[in-house]
């Protein structure tokens with residue numbers, strides 16, 4: 001079977017939990033940065049949770065789904081799974097040693113590390 005580098009996928013859809021904490025905001029900022037760098041398209045997790053038809057149909061057309069979660073509650077991954085999707089790349093901010101706190105600053109160093117983890121995951 002031919003191996004395929006996921007980073008070559010023409011349609012990478014990125015979902016972040018975007019939660020109300022530092023790690024949630026890091027997940028959001030990493031997703032924004034990845035989209036701005038052309039690594040994928042930032043997609044609407046709320047639309048998946050709301051079963052919005054246009055968004056679920058567009059997600060079905062995505063070749064690679066990325067879920068970025070702030071913490072082990074895994075809201076982004078669970079929301080996707082609840083709608084029948086299985087993200088091929090899943091990164092959890094707290095797994096990188098960032099402690100969850102109820103503040104909203106997205107630390108730039110942690111954000112860069114999360115984006116790099118996603119890029120690594122896309123390379124397979």
Ligand code: SF4
Nearest residue numbers: 017019024070071075
């Ligand atoms: S995964 Fe954690 S940080 Fe993200 S929305 Fe859920 S509880 Fe909040």
